[in-house]
Amino acid sequence: MKLPGKAMTVSAKAKTEYARKFCKAFELSGRPKFILGTNEYALSVAEHIDIDGYLNDFTQQKEFHGKPIIPIDDVPADALVLTAVVYRPKSARSRVKSYPFDSLDYYAFAKHTSLSIRDIEYWQGFQEDLETHAEAYQRLHDRFEDEESRLCFSRLIAFRQSYDIDHxxxxxxxxxxxxxxxxxxxxxxxxxFADIGGFDGKTTLQFIHHCPDYRRIHYFEPSAENMRASKRILSGIRDVEFHAEALSNHTGPVSFASDGSSSRVATDGEGLDTITAVRFDELVSEPTTFIKMDIEGFEHAALAGAEAHIRAYKPRLAVCVYHRPDDFRTVPERVLSYYPDYRVYLRHYMEGFTETVMFFVPPGLE
Structure with a gap:
C-alpha cells in the first residue's frame, strides 16, 4: 500500500473539473435544483441552498421539510441533481445516469463544495491518523492473510482520501x-457464539444456519425495544442467553441512546437512558468460539472488557471497524496485543462507508 501522489490522470482531472463546475452551479446558478435522498446529508445541503425539491423512490410522502418530493421523471432536463444516498452511492448514480440532467454524488460534492455541509460520518480525523501512523497502516496491509483483504484495505483508504466512489x-x-x-x-x-450488538436477531439466525448443532448463543442487546423485537424473532430458539447489559471495560451505569440499529452508549444528547454496563469477562465464563461485535463505536471498550477471555480461549472475532476514524489501525493493535498469532482478514459489505468488518482467526482451524 502506498499513499497516493499528487499526479492526476486525465480522467481524474476531468472528473474534478466537472465536480467543481457542478458545485459552483448548484451553489450560485438559477437552474432547477433537486436532491435525490431524504436524509440528514440532504438536509445539510438544503440549509444553504433553496432547492426545488427532493427525489425518493421509496416513500409515499409528498414533501420533506417543506419541499415537494417529486417523481424523477418530472425533473427538467436542465436541472442539477445531487445524489445524497451515501450508503448506496453506486446504485444512486446508476439510477440517474440515464436522465439528461446533470448530477453529482454527495461524496464528490462534499469534497469540492465551498458550503459547510455534513462530512461523512466517522471519517473526521482519518487523514491525519493515516499520515501520522503511515508505517502502522503499511504493516497492517502487509499483515493481512489474503490478497482480497489487502485490496479491500487499499480501496477503502483511497475512497476515504479521495471521496471518489469509483474506488x-x-x-x-x-x-x-x-x-x-x-x-x-x-x-x-x-x-x-456471542452476538454483541444483536439488534434484530438476524445475525444470530445466520449463525444458526451455518452452525445448526451449536452449543450455546450469548445474545447482547442493551436497547429495550430492540431486545423485545429480538426475543420475538428468536422465540423458540434453543440455548440462547439474552443479556440486556451494554459491554464495556468497567461495570457500572452508562448513558444510552436508543435509536434502532444505531442504538449506542453515548455521552451527550437528548433523551438518554441510564443502563448497566458490564465486562464480558465477568458475565461469560464458558469458552466462546466466535464473537461478533457491532456496537456503534464502543467496540474498543467491549474488547478491553473481554481481554482475559480472548487471551484464554482465542475465539474467532468479527469486529466492525468503521465507527471511528482510527479503527482500521487501533482495533487490530488492541486485539493482536491479546493474541499476536491471530490471522487477520478484512471485508466490506456495502457500497458506501459503512459495514467494514475485520476478522481475527486463530491458527489451526483448518
Missing part, C-alpha cells in the same frame, strides 16, 4: 453475507 466499484451491498466468511471454518456442531 468502491468492486463492492456491493451484501449484508446478508456479513460476518460469515469461509475462512472462519465454522463447524456445524459445538460452536458457542
Amino acid at each position: 468502491m466499484e468492486s463492492f456491493n451491498c451484501r449484508e446478508d453475507e456479513q460476518y460469515f466468511e469461509p475462512f472462519l471454518n465454522l463447524k456445524t456442531s459445538g460452536e458457542v
Whole structure:
C-alpha cells in the first residue's frame, strides 16, 4: 500500500473539473435544483441552498421539510441533481445516469463544495491518523492473510482520501453475507457464539444456519425495544442467553441512546437512558468460539472488557471497524496485543462507508 501522489490522470482531472463546475452551479446558478435522498446529508445541503425539491423512490410522502418530493421523471432536463444516498452511492448514480440532467454524488460534492455541509460520518480525523501512523497502516496491509483483504484495505483508504466512489466499484451491498466468511471454518456442531450488538436477531439466525448443532448463543442487546423485537424473532430458539447489559471495560451505569440499529452508549444528547454496563469477562465464563461485535463505536471498550477471555480461549472475532476514524489501525493493535498469532482478514459489505468488518482467526482451524 502506498499513499497516493499528487499526479492526476486525465480522467481524474476531468472528473474534478466537472465536480467543481457542478458545485459552483448548484451553489450560485438559477437552474432547477433537486436532491435525490431524504436524509440528514440532504438536509445539510438544503440549509444553504433553496432547492426545488427532493427525489425518493421509496416513500409515499409528498414533501420533506417543506419541499415537494417529486417523481424523477418530472425533473427538467436542465436541472442539477445531487445524489445524497451515501450508503448506496453506486446504485444512486446508476439510477440517474440515464436522465439528461446533470448530477453529482454527495461524496464528490462534499469534497469540492465551498458550503459547510455534513462530512461523512466517522471519517473526521482519518487523514491525519493515516499520515501520522503511515508505517502502522503499511504493516497492517502487509499483515493481512489474503490478497482480497489487502485490496479491500487499499480501496477503502483511497475512497476515504479521495471521496471518489469509483474506488468502491468492486463492492456491493451484501449484508446478508456479513460476518460469515469461509475462512472462519465454522463447524456445524459445538460452536458457542456471542452476538454483541444483536439488534434484530438476524445475525444470530445466520449463525444458526451455518452452525445448526451449536452449543450455546450469548445474545447482547442493551436497547429495550430492540431486545423485545429480538426475543420475538428468536422465540423458540434453543440455548440462547439474552443479556440486556451494554459491554464495556468497567461495570457500572452508562448513558444510552436508543435509536434502532444505531442504538449506542453515548455521552451527550437528548433523551438518554441510564443502563448497566458490564465486562464480558465477568458475565461469560464458558469458552466462546466466535464473537461478533457491532456496537456503534464502543467496540474498543467491549474488547478491553473481554481481554482475559480472548487471551484464554482465542475465539474467532468479527469486529466492525468503521465507527471511528482510527479503527482500521487501533482495533487490530488492541486485539493482536491479546493474541499476536491471530490471522487477520478484512471485508466490506456495502457500497458506501459503512459495514467494514475485520476478522481475527486463530491458527489451526483448518
